[in-house]
Amino acid sequence: MELNANPFNQYSCDEYLNPARSNSQALFVGGEAVSQLWLFWAAPIAGTILAGLVYKAIFAAKP
Numbered sequence: 001m002e003l004n005a006n007p008f009n010q011y012s013c014d015e016y017l018n019p020a021r022s023n024s025q026a027l028f029v030g031g032e033a034v035s036q037l038w039l040f041w042a043a044p045i046a047g048t049i050l051a052g053l054v055y056k057a058i059f060a061a062k063p
Contacts, residue, residue: 019044 022040026033 019040023037026037026040
């Protein structure tokens, strides 16, 4: 069973969700793929930070 993370693309599978697989393919191909590799690292980190801040803002205990 595949994880379909993109509801608009029925053919998406977990190879795009695995950072090791994305990194290895980009390094193997080189060129423009390597120049876009930063997004595979920056986006999840930024999303995690943003989700933490939103969670704190919504569910923070009021003293």
